[in-house]
Amino acid sequence: MKKHNFYAGPSILSQFTVENTAKAILDFNGSGLSIMEISHRSKEFIAVNQETIGLFKELLDIPTGYSVLLLHGGASLQFAMVPLNFLNNKAAYLDTGSWASKAIKEAKLIGEVDIVASSKDKNYSYIPQGWKVPSDADYLHITTNNTIFGTEIKTDLDVPVPLVADMSSDIFSRPLDVSKYGLIYGGAQKNLAPAGVAFVIIKNDLMDKVQKTVPTMLNYKVHAENESMFNTPPCVAIYAALQTLKWYKQKGGLKVIHKENLRKADLLYSEIDRNKIFKSTIPNPDDRSIMNVCFVMEDKYKDQEDAFNSFVSSKGVVGLKGHRSVGGFRASIYNALPYESVEVLVETMQEFEKKY
């Protein structure tokens, strides 16, 4: 039976990515060697690295004066790297969920943190509005998409200090105005590649502002100067990322992908709003993520959660269980998830409604 993969991450990748990666693991470019077995200093792998960075720049229309880094450690290491490199006076953070809170926790280990706003009061079910960034902050940190709670900042903000954004779960979901950002980072395991590589898009002049001694592996400038080859990179994950980026290009780029994502999100949110058994956990439609759709059962149907979980499993749906901090269900509908899988989920919700 065909599986419909709604995992929050690691999550669905394109068949193009899966098949080409498997092929390169058996035999990379007809070399007789596996992509796992070749030197990262070989001209073959250097070409993979450069093509990946080139497609990042092309697809996201990254202006000159920015570097793209492919690093170890996931977004969680970025939580520490950002303040280690840039927190001198104080840093501003917008608290919109668990991942934002983790980033705040790391920054507090390093220096003063000003939380400009938080939606913790309502279990992170909205994006705070009307907050101000202190003009003496070294940077403002935001988490654009909140994987666990299902909210998303869907525009590129204008702020008076360098804007640092964790885009782990919505990078490549829409065109971006990268010029609004000082630094964008994320783990790869949603819209890009298997877990094991993090990306950083960084404005070069930011790197010259570092005042402290930073461990070499945590120093952005070192990685930029070494074109992300300061140490052995996670070659397989980078190769898989390259396949995903090629697939995005073949599809027509981020405008096309964004349109598909909106269509998938509309279909699912419309059903959640219509269906009598379910409700969205995010009241304001403007705040609803187009990547992670969180929903719960109306109170009087709460005892049917297990029944619904079994029912969707029987249709080949996997990864729909909500995070324990929200409960209910979470449908992660990343770029690679076909429209058809959302249709299957929606039909299953309709069938379930008829049964009760």
Add this chain to the structure above:
Amino acid sequence: MKKHNFYAGPSILSQFTVENTAKAILDFNGSGLSIMEISHRSKEFIAVNQETIGLFKELLDIPTGYSVLLLHGGASLQFAMVPLNFLNNKAAYLDTGSWASKAIKEAKLIGEVDIVASSKDKNYSYIPQGWKVPSDADYLHITTNNTIFGTEIKTDLDVPVPLVADMSSDIFSRPLDVSKYGLIYGGAQKNLAPAGVAFVIIKNDLMDKVQKTVPTMLNYKVHAENESMFNTPPCVAIYAALQTLKWYKQKGGLKVIHKENLRKADLLYSEIDRNKIFKSTIPNPDDRSIMNVCFVMEDKYKDQEDAFNSFVSSKGVVGLKGHRSVGGFRASIYNALPYESVEVLVETMQEFEKKY
């Protein structure tokens, strides 16, 4: 033509590892999903993680009271993590090559470093003997195998302070007495897996000695308490590592593998010593690495380097070029390299000798 892969790292892995990893990328355990696409919190992946850690313990006969961690960042991040966690008073380091020097450089960013001995005077062509460890050092750091220079510490040292060893390029090459070590770490990309995962074997009571504030991702105790799942682990690299460990177990364990490694090293060093065109860069046989065999041409044949490189290429040999700091040739003969590949190299050296 069959390739004989002498790359220093990323380097040859067993066919068992290559084929099973490719298979799991297409379909993991018949789940209909790729190993790249499943949640690290799924029971299927938790089983992979636990089996990998279990085989580490079994194959290396790790005593109770130690934890095995599978982390991001490669050995280079360990260069910083070790002093960040454990350097309070001063740390002792043995300087036996480029990697040891990089570890020293990181420790110096954090605190006082006492270099107990160095072989830098002779381009790291020997392992220093007769040095002493200050009894007030927090730990002694050694690099057991020096991938670039081809020397190796082949026994488990007795020292009066916690012994920290970078075993990136000789882990699993021989049985170890882990009880002699406080911490063993390494990147995976030699005897284990593709690049992208680092292993740490750590004595639990060491973790309780941490006195400083350490970024969460760099805190061993956090990773130990979370069974290496504090953040999303590099799942594909860990799956590949598991395949390699299963293969080691099938072969009969580390005693068998050590015997094979000695046989391969003997064959190659004997030829280097016998052949009139080549010479070892490591005068003392006791110091010669059984993983990375460095050799150069005798002075009067130096202009034949390119010719030899072309000649070995024509036999399917790849990755033989020596590191720029030594020159000449380096045959990395890791666990997965078949005896037959060493035979091909030796025959090629003999043929080349006859031609000149």
